[in-house]
Amino acid sequence: MKKDSTITKKIIRGTFLWTPEPDVMKQQDHGYALIENGILKSLTKELPSDCEDIPVTDYGNAVIIPAFTDIHLHASQYPNCGVGLDKELLPWLNTYTFPVEARYSNAAFAEYYYKKLLNRLWSVGTLHFCGFATVHMESTWQLMQLTQKAGFQAYIGKVNMDRNCPDSLRENTEISLHETEELIHRASSLQNVKYILTPRFVPCATPRLMEGLAALAEQYDLAIQSHLCENTDEIALVEKLHPDIPNYTQVYDTFGLLRPKKTILAHAVHLTKKEAEILCNKNILLAHCAQSNTNLSSGIMPLRQRLQNGIRCGIASDIAAGHTPAMYRQIAATIQTSKIHGFLHPEDAPLSLTEAFYLATKENGNFFGNTGSFEPGYNFDALVIPDAEPDSPLQRTPYERLEQFIYDGDDRHILTRYMQGEKMEQPFPE
């Protein structure tokens, strides 16, 4: 075998499941994944003939799936998971969310919970994420550094908000923009963590702030994340704040925040036809947050309709409005709400497990580049799920074992996590 000292090669063996297309679950039984410098070169049934000298890690009957990506989570709200879900969005924000976010002015508080979060994301196999921090520049920078150190791939942003929020969190517009630019500069030293502009949502951001962020987006070619049309009260508030603009989506567009392929908007439960057209034409990625929309009584987002309208949609935990960061639970929640929508609107078929899995892996991964699938050229970012009951009398297919993991498994069923071909260890001691 010809050796090239600059290339690290390895082979990982197991039964691979992945979704190259929205409705196609591919399976390679006991396949050989050839990985060069963290990138999948080939996935074959037989060991390639020129690979006899490359070390093989054989996971036996384990199922190996792409690692999960979460395209919308509130990193700072992790301590609130499960708390206070008897309220709707706006009272929930004021009672539970804002008071906890205010605590992130304290570095020790931030470090404690951000480490907890990163350990938990690692444990549940979410190795890529787009996260909201808080308005605080320094603790956002802490999160970015901790995330880099832990080895995740992430987009992280300091929240910008300068209206309609408690005094403890309301920013001066110019300082908000200045601190954002400071973080953009600092983030340029990081490899795996990128800055993403993070206006909380229209009710919390003045036109001047939105325009300033749009200017930064252009100047530095940045991604943007925010919220859209989650709740009818919120939509009414946006109408009141911007009576001259026809709808919520066009408020973002007016102020320059709809960047093709670069903007993620969470929720979009209640959209007009016009808004759906704009989101499609602008190639905006919607983060569908099924668990959150149910918890906060926001409504059911008609996911099948959005997909049929040509809008790109991924799925997300939206912790802490979603009550768990585990993306396997979010896949189940997505399927479940699509079933409920389906029996109310029989023209919209529910999503299959394969379709929802695709959204949580390849579609979400598209925002990061080549992750979320086992196609040649993709980063080898993967989770190894051993056969929990190899000697059970009822033999399960690999696909059935994946179904059981998604619906009733937990982090104990994930043996190993790979990031770019390397084993990823628990980030911080507990």
Next chain:
Amino acid sequence: MKKDSTITKKIIRGTFLWTPEPDVMKQQDHGYALIENGILKSLTKELPSDCEDIPVTDYGNAVIIPAFTDIHLHASQYPNCGVGLDKELLPWLNTYTFPVEARYSNAAFAEYYYKKLLNRLWSVGTLHFCGFATVHMESTWQLMQLTQKAGFQAYIGKVNMDRNCPDSLRENTEISLHETEELIHRASSLQNVKYILTPRFVPCATPRLMEGLAALAEQYDLAIQSHLCENTDEIALVEKLHPDIPNYTQVYDTFGLLRPKKTILAHAVHLTKKEAEILCNKNILLAHCAQSNTNLSSGIMPLRQRLQNGIRCGIASDIAAGHTPAMYRQIAATIQTSKIHGFLHPEDAPLSLTEAFYLATKENGNFFGNTGSFEPGYNFDALVIPDAEPDSPLQRTPYERLEQFIYDGDDRHILTRYMQGEKMEQPFPE
């Protein structure tokens, strides 16, 4: 202290949470539970003055809650949790459920999976349950014995079905009745496990079988469990089978299976007004299975309406149509579907966490007698949930910690399980 050698006394200390009423969460901080022969005598803020000599187990900051009761689960379907949920009820039964149930003719198969189930129920804190086995007499008897040995309280029944099912499971009517009576006799030797008559549902039971079971119910004064109005296709099938009887509920009534306070019917998603009246008047307990109804696209059971109509309702996992036996997840699912129902029908308020907790503990427990609450005279059946993060910067109230356990906790958060005042250990080695 006066001692009576026939009375074992102990004290357990911790912060107790329980729901004596549907919408009342009571809390006793660092209270003393005095337990005599497994029964709670008092729960007080101070140590009672005559109790200084009684040993105290102090759980510090732990939250202690009543153990869960599951009033509707298919014990034999445990290996199917999470599998095949892309199908609706009738195709799901034929593709996944019946083939696995047929395997319970084999004693080794039955023992393997029934032990797995009982270990899992123990781990998630479900210490009382009403379970369907399969049509097989001997493996049903195995389940009853294993359940007795493990120390659960349970109602267990052999499934009766003699029509509209695969040949491998269809019984001869007379043999079905004979084997049922045999099990009734055998069960009389057990202390904690009771026999419950278990016709699968109307589509699978001939009039002769239903009448025969009703006669056994009268003769031995037995409880009965079955299914009702889960799915519109199923209801149409019942109408076709019994064109002379006005509705599904009255089919059970006609054949003598609605026994006041003794019959549990699962689902009741789609009821006529007349049926709701009958269920209320007959004091039937409905098992609401939110997760199952969503998974099989059966519909949303209007739980608030049923409760307002005076129908008794508990909640249940319905594994394997529900995908997890964990009752804390079923509480969350109950709240979530009630929220979705609530935004479609604003006149029906969603259930609060307190209300859903009440259903999973005290209301379900009512079927067993005095379990599911911490009122004097109740069995001390309890779960100890330690403070997972005693040194965290954000101090949580006991109620908030309960919320987090319900929504995002798992069996690792349950330190100890008590059955009638005694620690219950994992039933079987793994």
